[in-house]
Amino acid sequence: MTHLRRNAVLAFAIATVIVTQGAFADEGMWTPDNLPLAQLKQKFGFTPDAHWAEHAQRAALRLAGGCSGSFVSPTGLVLTNHHCARSCVEQLSTAEKDIVKAGFFAKENKDEIKCPEIELNRLDTITHVTDRVKQATVGKSGEAYSKAEKAVKSDIEKECVGSDKEATRCDVVNLYHGGVYDLYKYHRYQDVRLVFVPEEAIAFFGGDPDNFNFPRFDLDMAVLRAYEGGKPAKVADYFPFSKNGAADKELTVTVGNPGGTDRQLTVAELESTRDVDLIPRLFDLSERRGMVTQYRSESAENARVAQNDLFGIENSYKALKGRLEALQDPNVFALKRKEEADLRAYVEADPARKAKYGTAWDNIAKAMTTYRNLEMPFKYTNLAGTKYFAYARTLVRAAAERKKPNADRLREFTESKLPSMTQSLFSTAPVYPQFEKVKFTYILTKMREHLGTDDAFVKQVLDKQSPEALAAQMIDATKLGDPAVRKALWEGGAEAIAKSDDPFIKLAIAVDPQTRQLRKQMEDEVESVVDKNSELVAAARFDKYGTSVYPDATFTQRFSFGTVKGWDEKGKQIAPFTDIGGAFAHATGADPFALPQSWLDAKPHLNLAQHMNLATSNDIIGGNSGSPMINRKGEIVGLVFDGNIHSLGGDYWFDESLNRTVAVDSGAIIEALRKVYKASRVADELQAAQK
């Protein structure tokens, strides 16, 4: 699964954005305002006009939580993956009615249920703001650079949003690693309702064992609907369904939001990515995987409550492990070292270039040494991983930040960011105290393990208690599981926070000075140094390679152009299509290879030769999940839901011979809706534009 899961604050070290030199073959994640038209013409004989691209830009959607999607009808129907709507499906489930297991179909519009935390973003305009941003930071470094950069971004975003805070979202996006700053203006939908999902058993057939593998037989789809003013949203741009799907070797275009690539990090950054980010995160994911798996085995209700956590953990584990394996390949580092040496030699060869760019790599390397030392206290004082503390910290900080002028606030508390924040803060999604105890105990235990028994922060948090006892005591006493309590604290502001005797609020207040200090150090001594010097590396690269290139991914909209294509797996040819018959052939009856009863019942009526999943050479990465896959006419031929195992190294480089996108075939979607789920209301709406 290519669902994006990144910690926004930690992301900088692994998601730093730099230009890549000269895309070749099917490589490339292109911004909508800079499609590689000459290459498209030459390679595919494809000459899209401006309207084609603008239409696709506005028919495609971003799910703010970390996925992609698209409008597929004029009345706001949205197509995305089951695993992108998964947390909504779980939030709407109860012990009595588990729709993760049973699936869901709203027979009429009125049966469509609101998802508590889904936000959709439609990209309306892109404006260049590079000059204004650079003007603000010129000649600055360290804390001053960091402060100026944040302030100018906050100002630009606030002006862009204007008075329409609810429906407008504006983000200043840093592309080409500081080469370009663009302002992305989105139309925001927060009233998003669930229309249809199949049973998880077919959405995620093969489960974790088959995740990132192919051949594959998944119906990883969800249908949502955007609402405005309590009614289905009317949208001008949407993708109609293709009649016949895609053929082998046919051009396929994906329009989605790849979360981040690291194709042009310096060697020092790649080494700290491997040692400080990937490996410790994989240890953490492994341990949580063992814990949550065992927790789920204890009862049917535990299994239900913790299923989404486990899904996320296993998906991240596999994705990050694939990235680690790429970085463990001695050839990859050799290639990266050579690329860097070539660019540095180019810089050194000319005194003017040397004076301008020469120190950038060493400065970044020094910042990485600082990062290696800061990262441990930064991470473990964050106490991330239980909803209660996350709510408490948001509330405590909001009370302080909202009183400040916009430009002085922590970035996530600036005006343009607040609607997304309050959507999750006031979410009605259930919080399960028993499971949160397990998770909070784990967090406290890891804090003590990594910072040490005698650390002052650890002593402040634990005092003389064990992690288990403290977690139980605080969770028994807190009221933050109730959205009304959270809303009252938000609205009550600083005064309400100061008066609160909630143990999580009190903890968040107590640790706030130290955690803010660490964050500031991270921003001033690492991030700003990396940003400033990466700009220089990017500029050197522009000097050497020119500008007809694409920027590293940034969870903003990108077009990728590929073809339907199998590959050679150690001498074995992997065909690009699977069919519905294959799903039945692979079913064992045992989870995760048990087909749902609905499919077993429908088998006699199904076209077993219908393509089910397909592999293409599109260049995608985590965050692209749910992306529409369209043909040159702009029709849906597939729904991106995964990459093959080789695609995981795509974070660092694109290998066209092996790297594949995996999608649900458009025909399988219609076949299942009509014959398995009798959801003709939805199928008709999807196919209406065909006629």
Next chain:
Amino acid sequence: MTHLRRNAVLAFAIATVIVTQGAFADEGMWTPDNLPLAQLKQKFGFTPDAHWAEHAQRAALRLAGGCSGSFVSPTGLVLTNHHCARSCVEQLSTAEKDIVKAGFFAKENKDEIKCPEIELNRLDTITHVTDRVKQATVGKSGEAYSKAEKAVKSDIEKECVGSDKEATRCDVVNLYHGGVYDLYKYHRYQDVRLVFVPEEAIAFFGGDPDNFNFPRFDLDMAVLRAYEGGKPAKVADYFPFSKNGAADKELTVTVGNPGGTDRQLTVAELESTRDVDLIPRLFDLSERRGMVTQYRSESAENARVAQNDLFGIENSYKALKGRLEALQDPNVFALKRKEEADLRAYVEADPARKAKYGTAWDNIAKAMTTYRNLEMPFKYTNLAGTKYFAYARTLVRAAAERKKPNADRLREFTESKLPSMTQSLFSTAPVYPQFEKVKFTYILTKMREHLGTDDAFVKQVLDKQSPEALAAQMIDATKLGDPAVRKALWEGGAEAIAKSDDPFIKLAIAVDPQTRQLRKQMEDEVESVVDKNSELVAAARFDKYGTSVYPDATFTQRFSFGTVKGWDEKGKQIAPFTDIGGAFAHATGADPFALPQSWLDAKPHLNLAQHMNLATSNDIIGGNSGSPMINRKGEIVGLVFDGNIHSLGGDYWFDESLNRTVAVDSGAIIEALRKVYKASRVADELQAAQK
């Protein structure tokens, strides 16, 4: 904790033995027949005679399961760590009487209880057999080399054991990575009884958070007794207790069995150690840690049953993580690369040397590439991690191997190895089916995850079942939890095995051909290539640096010479001693910082200024746990139980400024036995020789 836990078959890649060049300062793990006398005289003014060394050699003991110990009285009293006797203590516990928690003290000899699986080895003689071994393998390579080497070792060991199989153990030991082969002849004790252990709360005070840390306040001790003919063993060599313990800066000697060091591996071996051994093992340990921690939280009985597993997992995790961190230090790899480049340059500089040794490094690197490819199927077809399958495989293979001539058998089935094997096979230690189900499910899940859903071996094992269902079904049906059933199958041999309908026996038979084939490939294509070429590297090293050096550790007896010494921890001086008062000061009342009631009660009577633990500069590693720490008079001044966090990098190099051994002070042992546990019977026996 420095308890040794290594998979014997996998160990080769990380425990390959090569000579290190020129020991300096307190570095060095010296074999008893080659003590660094000149250095001892020069550094410490210490001139032990031959008797001193021979006496110490025979007073010290090896615990065959992976620890060290020593005789401390003429009637067979043995001192080792609580954590070395831990599995025995757990095996002797029941839900009603948990002596891990409560501790144990045998008031009289007749109350001493036999440990089901402890074997003690006293090293009696060392004989050089290098010529005979090398003669047998000369001119051979690959499979032929592997076969010849195994055969000659088996022959030598069988001759050495003679007819006294029960009480004699003989091992051909490969030192200096093929530079030297020695025959180690041990006296074997398998009737070993538990005399005294304190409560785990004080043996492992501070638990995992304080493990590998210092200051420390642990009474990590166990007293056992060796029996022969049903009576306490009479021993001529034992260490008396010192009256006053050790003073700051005093010379301290440890005599123990370091499990393995990798100080002179080639760079290719270190890289595969990092990528193929350490990192995947740490992922596995992390996941099992989460699983077992959660399992233990489910009930008091689960907590008891799984405590030793968790202890072992956490201890290994921390030890291996420390090693990984050493290998992630860019300076360490730079040093290793330089050392290797220097030696290779020396070889290249002379045509004769080049002809003899020149290709060794590249050959090893090639074998490491093979290893990277073979390791995954090799590991996951082993199905290691549940007692049932381990028993079944031993029984199935034994039935086939015991029919063969000694020299043709798999190494672990040769005559000299059988007594250790049957001790654990016939062990009366309880097997807990519910917990084994959890572990077997995990093993099957990982097998499928790593080999893939469509792998032939996976399909053969799982067929159409889920891991959970198959584990439950097989464990419900198996009888192998009963030692009498195992004994009958062992004695019934091939016929009984063929007739058995036990599901684990049937599985072990079914997968035997493939797993033997993979093992053979590993031996022929990796191990024998590494062995043969490492011999060349070792010889080149002898050429360049001469022979006054110590071999990498091999879980055989080594002497280390150091002094009582604190260290500088990032500017903070760490004192070498803690005292009993410190334990009370660090107690919070919450696990793992809760002192047992016995200590709280005894506090008024205790000498709070008595040294509790001490740090020394001795050079030790996992396997040294339980080693006697003696003064120049050969008296016990401490009991080694841990190293500080910096000692973990000691696998790759010894850093005298930071690397420290951690021991229980001899005075704390006596103080606790007399005043906390009223175990004067034991204290008197320990102190008898003082008088």
